[in-house]
Amino acid sequence: MFNKILIANRGEIAVRVIRACREMGIETVAVYSEVDRNALHVQMADEAVCIGPGKAQDSYLNMENIISATVLTGAQAIHPGFGFLSENSKFAQMCKECNITFIGPDAETIDNMGNKSKAREIMLKSGVPVIPGTEGSIETVEDALKEADRIGYPIMVKASAGGGGRGIRIVRAKEELKKAFETAKSEAKVAFGDDTMYIEKFIEKPRHIEFQILADNYGNVIHLCERDCSIQRRNQKVLEEAPSPVMSHELRKKMGEVAVKAAKSVNYKSVGTIEFLVDKNFNFYFMEMNTRIQVEHPITEMITGVDLVKEQIRVSAGEKIEFSQEDIDIKGHSIECRINAENPKKGFRPSPGTITLEHLPGGSGVRIDSSIYQGYTIPPTYDSMVAKLIVHGADRKEAISKMKRSLEEFLIDGIDTNIEFQLNILYNDSFQKGDYDTGFIQSNEDTLF
Known part of the structure; x- marks a missing residue:
């Protein structure tokens, strides 16, 4: 060690x-x-x-x-x-x-899975279901037009090196493609220093469901079940929960086996996440792999009892995973809300500044992952996330109630935050029923803001 x-x-x-x-x-x-x-x-x-x-x-x-x-x-x-x-x-x-x-994983694995078009090719060869799209990268608008006609609209133009919702455009008609391709390409160049693009079929109203992977240096690969990350704004996650409210035992087993297969296909080592889109008929497609610890890892820790950061360190030090797939069992339900220094009513405008007063919620099953404190000045230089509020309940209903109570206790003065916005999501009828997809925020703008 x-x-x-x-x-x-x-x-x-x-x-x-x-x-x-x-x-x-x-x-x-x-x-x-x-x-x-x-x-x-x-x-x-x-x-x-x-x-x-x-x-x-x-x-x-x-x-x-x-x-x-x-x-x-x-x-x-x-x-x-x-x-x-x-x-x-x-x-x-x-x-x-x-x-x-x-x-983390080795450089070759990061290269293979970090480049979205390359990752698609690897998954196709491994028999992992992928979203219909191009098999390699697209260099020109002319190539994009040809491929879009072959795949069929609507499509997504995506940056191969993309992440965080950048370098992505949805295109519903041929006449929109040229502008979308060029703007996504230039955005990718600025954000990632790489403007390689690819195209895939746009899945209407999907769920974004990801599986947590843990792999050691001795060929042991297990998954720690799924997280539902469908509550998003401009392809950036806002709220996540585990397990997914739409997941059946059979679908979890099937998707988990595919996630492990995907990780094994690149000889993966460390923690990682296999991300899928799931359509209304519960068909699922590989989207990408994140070769790092995820922002939303705490909800997996809460339902499995596994400390993912410690396991990540142990694996990197050459230790074997000391438990098997059969040892992983879901206990209860967990929700995470990302607390950002921003104003949702003003287009989510960032709100750096000094925290003049802070009160953090507590109680059974409540966890705060944060680096802020009273008197701390949030700089305008970095990401606007200032805290993650995580709760764990016996079931989804209790977790929702606990999150509502915790958000109502959470006090940060001196800056604007999205706490009220998160509360509005929790009180939404569709969310409470588990009936939502990646278009949830856009579809409920009249009640969320």
């Missing part, structure tokens, strides 16, 4: 990893930008190293500075969290060459 781990991230995920390490008896090193010098993860870690100015490009994405900080402090491994360098194959390879353990 490692003696010291550097966390190449910030915010709540850095705090989450520090807590796991402390419980495992592992020392931690925080890295931080100049604007994050007062951040909670900096105060909690055993050591902290400044790695550059506020811009992520100069600090949290600065590979050389992060490697230097690791060598300087004698850390043996780097935990990348999510976002930033967590799915960067160049960084994973750089760690390997410097004899530093990258807590």
